[in-house]
Amino acid sequence: MFHMGWFLSYAVQAWRAPFSGRAETDWKDPGLYVDAARALERAGFDYMMFEDGSFIPDAFGGSAKWSLANAMTAPKHDPLALVATVGAATSRIGLIATITTTFYPPFLAARLLTTLDHLTEGRCGLNLVTSHNVRTAQNYGLDEQIEHDRRYAIADEWMDAVSALWDCWDDDALVMDHETGVFADHTKVRHADFAGEYFRTRGPLNVPPGPQRRPVVCQAGGSPAGREFGARHADTIIAQAYSVADMKAYRADIDARAAAAGRDPKDVKVLFLATFTFGDSEERAREKARAKEAAAAAAIEPKLASLSFASGIDFGAFPLDEPLPEIRTNAAQSVTALHLRGTEGMTLREIAARRMTGAVEFTGTPDGVAAQMGEAMAEAGGDGFLVQAPITRRIVAEVADGLAPALRRRGLVRDGYAHPTFRENLLAF
Incomplete structure (x- = not known):
């Protein structure tokens, strides 16, 4: 079996595309994402990952004209708020929000993610990015963006600081004894006293650990520094590949890096971005794919x-x-x-003129695509796929009600969730 996730943006969804509803306003409605999350939960998806960015792109043409006219990654809401809303409407699917290690103070991040882990009853995750754009740096008070590999050195220390804060409370610190009147035992809550090159934080957190203690950590860096960071810290990695050969090489590289870091590579779940073209017949699917490619x-x-x-x-x-x-x-x-x-x-x-998705492409009937996915995963040795597509009701239905049942019939994806928390289900196979 393999895992399934969905890579999406809390931004305008498929504006002006066919069958996208009132995309110009629907993107702001949390109901759109709640409906999608419920459908994906019925389909047995491990998680939804909400990407993010803290700037309006203005490199192309030297201004923000193109990105705003075409709603390319902007406007965009902060995804952390959406986790609580979608979490309240679901019960098993994992919910990952993107957070920047370069600009979020460790205490703020540790407390916020722990709170969301409580609110979702153990289904919160964080996707760690180092924020690549100079405009992001300027929005947070810098003149220029920090050098690429140094951003990952900062991210390494950020993870150490956040982990120290998550470990401030012992598992049995909450006494909650009505007779003695003791809610929490102060001897089992300690300072983090973390002091590094980039961060200092005293601690402890003023919130006890959530159901997972450490929310699921997701990462998507593809550079050598990014892969090294993911192999050391991530529970799940988002990977880009154009072919099964690319997938296999990426998985082998992460395995080697994880083992060198003293981790079991099986604990690092690598999901590859994937795009889909479905048809009622193989020929119809290929026709649609050719039309998409020409466009x-x-x-x-x-x-x-x-x-x-x-x-x-x-x-x-x-x-x-x-x-x-x-x-x-x-x-x-x-x-x-x-x-x-x-x-x-x-x-x-x-x-x-070339394709530029960074995703593995699958084309065919739902059953034919399911077979292709099974063969690709068996050869590559990865852990699953992450759907890269806008959230529209039609696309979600094609995947949740078309592809997922075909995968399940082949025994390739789960039929229900065996555990209550995100991490337990992620590590179940």
């Missing part, structure tokens, strides 16, 4: 905007019909490198 190849501006978003470099400033110069960035290095892999000597127009 994507013709959509030059969105590709350039995506590259600009990841790199922080204005790709609209390069001539379309000349070879692209070497690109170096302090922003999202692994995503930029993945999109530009194998493009030496190509013109920017040729590069922009």
Whole structure:
């Protein structure tokens, strides 16, 4: 069996796309995400992961015009608030919100995530990012973004500080004895007294541990520094790959890094981003995939905007019909490198005509796709897939009511949850 998750944004969902409802206003309605979470919970999904960013992209074209006109990653709500809302409406699915280790003080983060773990009864997780964009740095008071690998050194220490705060309370610190009038035993609550190069925090937290004590940690870095960080700290990793061969190589790399860090690689669940094209027949699905591919190849501006978003470099400033110069960035290095892999000597127009999702693609009937997923996972040796798609009711239904039953019939995904907490279900297989 393998695990399933959904990668989504608390932002405008598929604006102007067919069958997206009133996307221009629905994205603000928590009911859209509650409905999706309930459907995915019925389908046995491990988690929903809400990505985030603290800026409006303005690299492409030198302004925010394109991103705001096309609702590309902006406007966007803070996903942490959504966890409590969706958690109250569900009972088993894990809920992961993105948080930046570069700009969230450890005490604030540890307390907030512990609170959400209580509110969701042990189903909270945090996706750790180091915030790649210079505009994010400026929004938090810096002139320039911190150098890439140093951001991961900060993230390492951030995890140590947060973990120290999560460990301030003993498991039996809560006495709650009505006869003696003692609620908590002060001898079992201690200071963190953490002092590092980047963070200092006294502690203790003024909230006892949640049901998981340590919420599930998710991470998506693809650079060497990001992979090293994920192998040391993450319970689940979001991975980008274009092929089964890429998946296999990534899994082997994480296994080696986790073992070197003294961890059992089986405790690090790697889920690969995946996109889907479904049809009532294999031929109809292939027709739809060809139409999507042709439309994507013709959509030059969105590709350039995506590259600009990841790199922080204005790709609209390069001539379309000349070879692209070497690109170096302090922003999202692994995503930029993945999109530009194998493009030496190509013109920017040729590069922009290629697919640029960073996800494994599956095409066919729900049962045919289920078979493909099973074969891919058996060969790659990963732990599951993360659906990369906007939250629209039609897309959710295709996955939850079409694909998931086909996967279940093949014994590839769970049929119900054996445990009450997110981490227990994640480690169940």
